[in-house]
Amino acid sequence: MMEGPIWVAGAMSGTSLDGVDAALLKTDGRRIFDFGETRYRAYREEEREVIRAALGLWPGDAGVELAAEVAETAHAAVLSRLKGAEMVGFHGQTLAHDPRGRGTHQAGDGQVLADVLGLPVVWDFRSSDVQLGGEGAPLAPYYHFACAQWIGADRPLVFLNLGGVGNLTWVDPRLNGPEEDGAILAFDTGPGNAPLDDLMRARRGMARDEGGALARSGSVDQVIVKAAIRRPFMSRMPPKSLDRNDFSDILARIEALPDADAAATLVAITVACVAEGLTHCPEPPARVLVCGGGRHNAAMMAELGDALACPVEPVEAVGLDGDMLEAQAFAFLAVRVARKMSTSGPMTTGVAAQVGGGRISRPRV
Numbered sequence: 001m002m003e004g005p006i007w008v009a010g011a012m013s014g015t016s017l018d019g020v021d022a023a024l025l026k027t028d029g030r031r032i033f034d035f036g037e038t039r040y041r042a043y044r045e046e047e048r049e050v051i052r053a054a055l056g057l058w059p060g061d062a063g064v065e066l067a068a069e070v071a072e073t074a075h076a077a078v079l080s081r082l083k084g085a086e087m088v089g090f091h092g093q094t095l096a097h098d099p100r101g102r103g104t105h106q107a108g109d110g111q112v113l114a115d116v117l118g119l120p121v122v123w124d125f126r127s128s129d130v131q132l133g134g135e136g137a138p139l140a141p142y143y144h145f146a147c148a149q150w151i152g153a154d155r156p157l158v159f160l161n162l163g164g165v166g167n168l169t170w171v172d173p174r175l176n177g178p179e180e181d182g183a184i185l186a187f188d189t190g191p192g193n194a195p196l197d198d199l200m201r202a203r204r205g206m207a208r209d210e211g212g213a214l215a216r217s218g219s220v221d222q223v224i225v226k227a228a229i230r231r232p233f234m235s236r237m238p239p240k241s242l243d244r245n246d247f248s249d250i251l252a253r254i255e256a257l258p259d260a261d262a263a264a265t266l267v268a269i270t271v272a273c274v275a276e277g278l279t280h281c282p283e284p285p286a287r288v289l290v291c292g293g294g295r296h297n298a299a300m301m302a303e304l305g306d307a308l309a310c311p312v313e314p315v316e317a318v319g320l321d322g323d324m325l326e327a328q329a330f331a332f333l334a335v336r337v338a339r340k341m342s343t344s345g346p347m348t349t350g351v352a353a354q355v356g357g358g359r360i361s362r363p364r365v
Contacts, residue, residue, distance in 0.1 A: 003028070004028060005027055005031075005033040005034075006027070006028070006086045007025070007036060007084050007085050007086055008024070008025055008026075008088070008089060008331040008332075008334050008335055009022060009023070009024055009079055009082045009085035009087070009088045009119075009331060010023055010025060010088070010089040010091075010327045010328055010330035010331025010334065011023075011075050011078065011079055011088070011089065011090055011091065011327055011330065012326040012327040012329070012330055013071060013074070013075070013091065013092070013093045014094075014292075014326065015164025015192075015194055015244040016163050016192075016193050016194060016197060016293055017043060017048050017052060017164070017197075018042060018043065018207065018293070019040060019041050019042035020041045020071075020074045020075050020078050021038070021039075021040055021323060021324050021326065021327040022039045022040070022041070022327055023036070023038040023321070023324040023327040023328045023331065024036025024037055024038070024085060024331070025331040025332060027146070027331065027335055028335065028339075029332065029335035029338075029339050030146065030177065030341075031146060031149070031150070032147065032150045032332075035321070035328070036082070036084070037082060038321065038324045039078045039079075039081050039082060040078070040323070041074050041077055043070070043074060047070045050063075050067055051067045051070060051093060051095075054066070054067035054107065055095055055244065055245065056096050056243075057096060057105075058095075058096055058102060058105050059105060064095065067093065067095060067107050068093075068107040068109065070093075071092060071093040071107050071108040072108050072109065072113060075090060075108065075113060076112075076113055076116045079113070079117055080117060085119060086119070086120075087119060087120045087122065087334055087335070087338065088113065088114075088117060088119050088120070088121045088122065088334065089121075089123075089330035089331045089332075089333055089335075090108065090110050090113055091106060091326075091330045092106030092107055092124070093106060093107045093108055094106050094107075094244070095107050097136065097137065097241065097243040097244075103127065103130050103131070104126045104127060104130050106125075106126065109123075109361075110122070110123030110124065110360075110361040111361040113361075114361040114363045114364075115363055115364055117363075118363045119363065120338070120360055120361070120363070121360070122334035122337045122358045122359070123358065123361065124358060124359045125139055125330070125333060125343060125357045126139065128355055128357035128358070129343075129349050129351050129357050132351050132352065132355055134349035134350050134352075134355065135187075135349040135351075136241065136344075136349060137167070137188065137241040137349065138167040138169070138186050138187070138241065138348065139329070139330075139333060139344060139348075139349075139357075140159075140167075140169065140186075140325070140326055140329040141169040141178065141184050141344075141348045142178040142184075142332070142333065142336065142342075142343060142348070143325075143328065143332040144169040144184070144186075144329075145169075145173070145177070145178035146178075146332060147315075147325070148173040149173050151318040151320070153171070153173040153286075154173065154174065155173075155174075155285075155286040156170060156171065156173075156281075156282075156283050156284075157170075157171055157285045157286050157287050157288070157289060158171070158278070158285040158288045159171065159289050159291065159325075160274060160289065160290045160291070160304075161192075161290075161292045161326065162270065162290060162291075162292040162293065162294025162295060162297075162300065163192050163193060163292040163293060163294070164192050164193055164194035164197075164244050165190075165191065165192045165194065165242050165244055166188065166189040166191060166270055166273060166274060166277075166294070167186065167187065167188045167241075168186065168189055168277055168278070168288075169185070169186040169348075170184065170185045170186070170282065170283075170285060171183070172184070178345075178348075179342060179345060179354055182282065183347075184347055184348060185238060185239070185280070185281060185282060185348075186238070186347065186348040186349075187239045187240045187241070187277065187280070188240060188241045188242040189273045189276070189277035190234070190269070190270065190272075190274070190276075191242075191247040191250065191266070191269060191270055192270060192292065192293075192294055193208065193270075193292075193293050193294050193297070194247075195250050195251055195266050196208070196209055196215070196263060196266045196267065196270075196297075198248075199251060199254070199259075199262055199263060199266060200263070204259065209297065211296065212267065212296075212298040212299030212300055212301075213298075214259060214260050214263040215263040215264045215266070215267045215297070215299035216264075216299045216302075217260045217264075218258070218259075218260030218262070218263055219260075219261050220264045220265050220267075220268040221261060221265045222268075224250075224253050224265050224269070225268045225269050225272050227253070228247070228269045228272070229269070229272050229276055233246070234273065234276055238277075238280050239346075239347065239348055239349050239350035241349070247269075250266065250269065263299075267297065267299050267300050268303065270300060271303040271307050272307070274307070274308070275307045275308060284309065284310065285310055286310060286311075287311045288304070288308055288312045289315045289318060289320070290312060290313065290314050290322065291314070291315045291320070291322035291323075291325040292322065292325075292326075295314040295315075301314075333358070334358070336356065337357065337358035337360065338360060340356055341356060342354035343355065343356055343358065344357065
């Protein structure tokens, strides 16, 4: 475990609550050597409802233990299908994130997975960062730096992740590592897909606006968009992070809008927040590479292309897998934890110094 590249399985279940992504990555914690197979396990609707009912709750609250069990069962099922891993990176299911208050809460016990899978499991990646004054998010930026070097980028670029919450990583690949001053800047931009998914579920009984079809047929309420980007969060200097529910009141603002106009307005809010976020970057990016479910929304991608002053493309344009990037990131971070390397720093989470988070659980049988 102390040197050379190894195969690691990483898993991620995001705030969109769609399911668990799992991926194999060969890495030494600094560079990407190879990509392995990937798997996906969707949450069944009854499982999703258990997790949704626990959103905003903390350890010990009623409903949390059941949500953790759902997450553990789903992760064990999908990770057991990946063969050849020497270690696992397990993010868990975020239920609450309040770094300036109660902390951060990812449901799921790594020891349970270690015992089931018979492999060392690295987990609880965020707590140490928050305890030391950081935001605890986003955590994928160090992996984004490795991705930028893997694709041979020679100018600053942005990785934009549009999951339940939007976040971006500005990367300067001309430097040697993500720990260097000026190598990266990362922060949450605002809502991603969560409000739109919630709207579709409430009004149409659908998991998402497939392909952005509904949003493309609607008109944007610019008054609501402008109100969203006047929030205090938007003017805060990064690094900064959000909870999935921090923008939940937006749904109340669009209640009177027809379905299509409401969907179009939510897409416009996400795009406006991203555009505002890019003004904080140290240097304009040469391109924006989009990962996460938002890249499948044609309305969102078209509006991003119109709003931003550089090419906007899905990460598949450079040979990466936008559905699995975050799962791969936690495989990458697992190696960094095991080898006592940092996983976050001042320009990713705002923590005062480089921090190596995470716990390691080894099989007991």
